[in-house]
């Protein structure tokens with residue numbers, strides 16, 4: 148039997164969908180075919196009209212038709228004043244449809260940071276939240292004790308947008324019955340068990356504390372330009388974007404878009420620091436050790452790096 | 460008299476959700492109301508944030524045109540900081556913006572729009588089976604090719620900007636990127652590959668041959684000229700439209716606005732369409748006359764949307780506020796979208812508007828002889844790549860040939876105001892930004908869809924989509940499929956679903 152999949156867009160920009168269209172091998176069409184997926188509904192792909200969609204929704208909600216995988220993109224919008232009417236579907240708040248479908252699904256994927264943790268719009272007038280988390284705190288829209296029909300929590304695939312390979316990889320693991328190990332924030336370790344910093348071509352500069360204050364240079368962006376690479380989890384610099392590159396490789400600081408509190412409440416493109424040393428140090432590193440290490444590193448920096456001779 | 464049926468068209472699209480209420484009498488639409496039914500509050504999210512934060516936050520408004528938002532945000536900051544963008548910075552901004560536009564045009568045409576031709580509504584159409592072979596979602600030959608080719612052109616944006624969607628590589632003063640010669644040569648491979656596919660599959664001829672077409676008559680002759688022309692996607696669209704009589708459907712009132720597109724480098728061999736500053740000139744086209752654009756003439760009218768305001772009912776974006784009220788139930792006010800007006804008028808934007816305003820011979824001719832209809836809107840979208848690709852190739856070549864910076868440092872100021880107007884894939888996009896005490900004081904955005912899906916204004920004048928729906932023939936009021944087709948010709952991105960309430 149084919150695996151049924153339903154994709155619902157809530158308070159988001161559609162970027163996770165268009166990112167999914169970036170997939171190369173397999174591409175999206177191949178993936179649906181190879182994983183034996185029956186795509187019940189996707190708002191940017193499906194042709195069916197509302198009468199049919201309503202029949203489909205009621206068959207799923209009453210359990211007459213099995214729902215194997217529910218993918219939600221975008222945050223659950225609860226405003227204004229808890230009504231959810233800032234985002235409606237068929238005359239009713241879309242959040243009601245999310246709840247009804249979530250209780251029938253074998254597995255649920257929160258695709259992107261908004262669906263996972265609330266993202267853009269969390270704590271704002273639209274009262275956005277994630278499916279199973281609100282920022283760092285478990286609970287979110289479905290509540291702390293929620294589990295999907297197969298007994299799993301919502302699987303969070305953060306990223307703004309989420310990388311296509313992460314979505315396809317997770318689907319493939321789920322459908323082949325592989326166990327998916329999650330971290331404390333519901334993210335699969337396979338992709339979020341590493342730092343964005345790993346694999347950045349500026350690592351050589353980072354190592355010797357050759358740091359940039361200005362755009363358009365080759366050095367590291369951690370000290371002054373607000374790069375979050377060593378602070379956040381994500382595979383950007385391993386699997387690369389569009390199969391080609393990454394923000395940090397071309398000189399755009401990592402904004403920490405996979406983090407449960409993205410977007411941060413202090414300015415981008417700047418590093419908060421005390422006497423020139425970043426306040427937020429690489430994940431798990433102690434301040435004293437870091438100061439000593441960076442002092443030595445800067446002293447040891449070779450000329451080729453100081454002169455920006457090494458390519459990135 | 461037969462009963463009036465009020466239909467609601469809940470309409471899903473990338474930037475949010477759209478619902479259209481139709482009044483149908485005797486099989487014809489007599490009135491339409493377009494409601495934006497999702498509110499995400501970006502303007503308020505930006506208030507009080509760091510001055511450069513628009514570069515990170517605004518691309519996240521839209522997953523299919525994030526690079527255009529980035530470009531509008533960067534241009535607004537260029538003007539606030541008085542930053543001068545060096546030629547290579549302009550080139551990289553233009554190349555990436557064009558790549559995004561080409562991607563959008565292909566995906567919208569072949570994945571979102573043409574999918575409708577496979578709907579049972581057209582089962583009696585002589586080309587129905589061919590439509591299914593080509594455009595059945597994720598299976599049809601043209602649909603699958605589109606999935607593969609459109610992602611390839613986006614690799615250019617990754618090479619020059621890190622990723623697509625949602626990068627922030629444009630900054631005041633240019634772009635952060637310093638592409639290596641090999642990065643550029645990779646981009647050129649991508650473009651060559653894409654051109655080959657576009658010429659073979661979409662046009663059925665070389666871009667140079669296509670651009671010889673300057674009138675309706677030339678277009679008819681071209682179609683008859685060779686079997687390749689008939690078999691191509693454009694040829695198929697022409698044949699399908701003819702038999703389905705799409706040419707007359709969805710007629711707009713023919714007022715067009717375009718913010719133009721792509722700032723010309725100071726020294727370049729790329730020829731613009733008659734304007735030394737912009738590759739495609741900006742303007743407002745009404746009654747056959749194109750006037751130059753004056754952003755002072757833009758206002759947002761709040762009379763029919765769910766926003767409060769303390770001042771007058773129309774506001775220039777610099778003095779605009781965004782304060783939602785109400786819960787989304789309908790009265791005189793029926794949308795989360797404001798009503799943008801130019802010189803007091805609604806205006807249509809998108810590829811047709813952009814090319815007609817810029818004076819492209821073919822689209823100028825069609826806009827004059829046929830007007831703004833479903834047919835001309837879709838054709839302009841299919842053909843825009845033929846205008847963009849050669850310029851994109853030219854600028855890549857110049858990047859490869861010449862050294863030169865792509866970023867100039869600027870002096871950040873703590874206060875100021877500025878705007879960034881660009882043509883996004885779906886039309887005129889503007890950001891109006893005020894900075895005070897090193898923070899964003901106000902940030903107002905008018906998106907292309909806000910122009911097209913605008914509600915009425917205080918004079919009760921309908922927005923472009925609303926107006927284009929009036930008089931549409933509806934076969935089955937319980938499933939007003941034809942209305943969906945008209946709406947999608949404006950490229951609102953996603954599928955349409957239809958729902959009818961008897962009254």
Ligand code: SF4
Pocket residue numbers: 343344345347348349350351353366367368369374375376377395396400401
């Ligand atoms: S730029 Fe960012 S990701 Fe790259 S090496 Fe520096 S800190 Fe790490």
